[in-house]
Amino acid sequence: MLKRRVAIQDFAAEARLFNSRAVVAILFVVLMFCVIVYNQYKLQVVLYQDYQTRSEGNRIKVVPLAPNRGLIYDRSGILLAENRPVFSLELVPEQISDMTATLAQLAELIELSPAQQDNFLKQVKAQRRFNSIALKEQLTDSEVAILAVNQHRFQGVTVEARLSRHYPFGDLFTHAIGYIGKINTRELQQLEADGEAANYAASRDIGKIGLERFYQRELHGTMGYQEVEVNNRGRLIRVLRSVPAVSGRNIHLGLDVGLQLTAQQILQQQRGAIVAIDPRDGAVLAFYSNPGYDPNLFVHGISSANYNELLNSSDRPLINRVTQGTYPPASTIKPHLALLGLETNTITPTTKIWDPGYFMLPNSDHRFRDHLRWGHGWVDVYQAVMKSCDTFFYEMGVKLGIDRISDYMSKMGFGEKTGIDIHEESSGIMPSRGWKRARHNQPWYPGDTVPLSIGQSYWTTTPLQLTVATALLLNKGVLPTPHLVTAFSDDNGSEAIAPVLTRTIDVVDERNWDVVMDTMHRTVRDVGGTAHRAFVGTNYEAGGKTGTAQLAAIAQDAEYDAETIDERLRDNAMYIGYAPYDKPRIVITIALENAGGGGANAAPMARQILDYYFAAGVNHDE
């Protein structure tokens, strides 16, 4: 019965029931829409700035632009380091339908090693399809020409040019200019520590040694950038803004290509260094260390075979002999010591001593021998320098004592770095009591002072140090800081570098300068002077001093015989010189390893350099 009654439906009640549910439903729908609107409001109004920023961050990428590295010129404007376009063969995988066929066709045109192809295919897998990937780098001119002619046959194959450092003179300037190479991890950390890393975002290379390293900041320039719009795959859509890079500053050197070539030619296979500076301002005119090496090998990463060859060569080409080679100065420092003798009244211009061919300390029978076995007889300071009498200086040195020698020579720059504008520099050794105690844990004996007085025993100098100390004599007490770079230039003009001149010595008697200069002048001018023969017939007046450094200890009564002694133990030949005599514009040092006597071997080379210097008029007009 009940069932029957229910079957007669109460339509009105059912409709009311449905309608109430429909009302609930529509209210729910409206409520949910309000939730959506509220959420939209939150995202699009409240957090709008946030999302706006993130959206811009998505689409805008900053692409750094590397600046062109500054160029390097010699003193007459000859290019020593340039940026040359190197060509590489690049392929865009996206545009190439059949990679295997394309590679095969390219291999018919130019030489492609399997290693190059494998490396390329690896890159293709690793990179995005629309990126241009290098197949072969450093194409030769003929390869570029072949590819240019066949360009039309290939889709997505291009020859790209980019700038790469090139040193047209090869090994001629290596030790001065140095080279650049790829930035390594340690250098990157240093750049970050210096706050410079951001400026290197697009740079691949950095100066490794020499001027390229010392002037890295000036040569590098300032990075530019492009703001580009990219899509989700990083493909460039358009350039929004572009700030060009500012090229590095060019640097101009005091070095002269002609002097360098002369130095290279006269040294040939001889290990050694030739350095010349202008004593008036410290500008370096010649800077050559032999043997050198080709810096271009390092620019694209040197092969380990080549590098090992350089590293293990017994001629040690990687050593910069001008600033890192430390040699006993030998007799070349006699003028310097003579000044000290005169200044301290240990000697006077007229003091004479008897040279029997040897010197003995009191209460000792050890003979310190003169290079002239039978002695020079009576000699004054002029004779002693000119003929390089050892006994005179033994005696004077002992009277001076180590302390006065060490102090005074330090003021002339011995035992100190010269402060030249490359980092590769040694300080040499100017021995003192303290030094010997620290180094050998021994007291200083009087017997140590004797060989020191002729620039032997512990005393070592670099050729550059010797040059600067000689310049000090010419400058009457003013020590020039040597510098390879004389000026910077860029689009806005050039800026000369002010010379750094420091007075380190004040003399008691100004006339002493003239005495010292005179001794060096006579060495060249007068018959019997150790450098006289080398400078016969010059059309300029020069001064100088020879030196011969013993490397092997010779027994008391034995004779030095170059023929019987091992080549590497033969004497080093040294020479310091300058010209013109009255107003010196160039001061030069020659250091030759195991070459023999300085007068016979080093002095003639100095003459050839000076001959060229005057013939070419290197810095005459200054």
Place this chain on the structure above:
Amino acid sequence: MNDQFTGNARHSRLATFHIDTPLLLGLLALIGFGLMVLYSASGQNMAMMKGQMVRLGVAVAVMVIFAQIKPQTLKRWSLPLFIAGLGLLVAVLLVGHVGKGAQRWLDLGFMKFQPSEVMKLAVPMAVAWFIASHSLPPKLWHLVVGFIMCVIPTILISQQPDLGTSILIATAGVFVLFLSGMSWRLIAFVAALVSAFLPVLWLFLMHDYQRQRVLTFLNPESDPLGSGYHIIQSKIAIGSGGVDGKGYLHGTQSQLEFLPERHTDFIFAVLSEELGLMGVLLLLGLYLFIISRCLLIASRARDNYGKLVAGSFTLTFFVYVFVNIGMVSGLLPVVGVPLPLVSFGGTSMVTLMAAFGVIMSVGTHKRMLAAP
């Protein structure tokens, strides 16, 4: 019943073809707006536009055809359709075509067919048929039977696996039970039961990728380049649109393809970015108009079957809208539901328009029957 609208409808020629004019206008406005957004979202791809227009044409035609079928006829066919649908679901599980890692398609030789689309209509229709064959409010055992009718196809579809669709189908059935006057106390009880069921769902029924989606939803930044990428880029697109938007065709997120699935599931983000909050309000307005109109039609339907079917279809339509917008704007996990009538894509659009056809049938045939 003699309100302003029936007056208008009588004068409308469209009424002859059982077309509800306001609903049609609302749908056409939405479709037009959607095509405009799609033009931009597809990257101005004319081939895609053409495909979408053809599909829309077919879908409108299907709607018109369904509008012609009398509600009584539909009611008669509800149960057979439901049973046939179940058979097809079983068939899919046995011989179904595997697409995108899921067995959803049945290859009929000349076309691929997704039986779950049929069930979107068949489940609410069958449940409505059963409930409406008794007086309202339904008794407990009616509800239990109705509920079972919802659950069986849900389980079958979730095995395909297609969790999103299965839940939506279950929801459509449950909406019928809700609209039929199921007591609030029972609703609260079922809600509690569902809550208790969630851990079971998480542990045993969900696949890894589904769990991942939920985890990503809870913290999208945890995996910004992986599964969180979609939702992060989508929120950036929406947020950076601001009030006015970046301008039609000028959305950087969408045009530069930072936004994934920009023409399908995430088209709402394109709209938000290019047309801003204003565009969003316009879209929501259109959806609200269509939903309101449909509920009005349902409440005016003469018989319970029509009311329940029309009401259920309407609410299901709303759920699509809400779930899509919710997932695109980060309110809900990503479940792969398209934005109705706007997203690019086929089958579901036809099903949807068929449902609107049924609603129109319910709305228009009622008046004809009511006329003396």
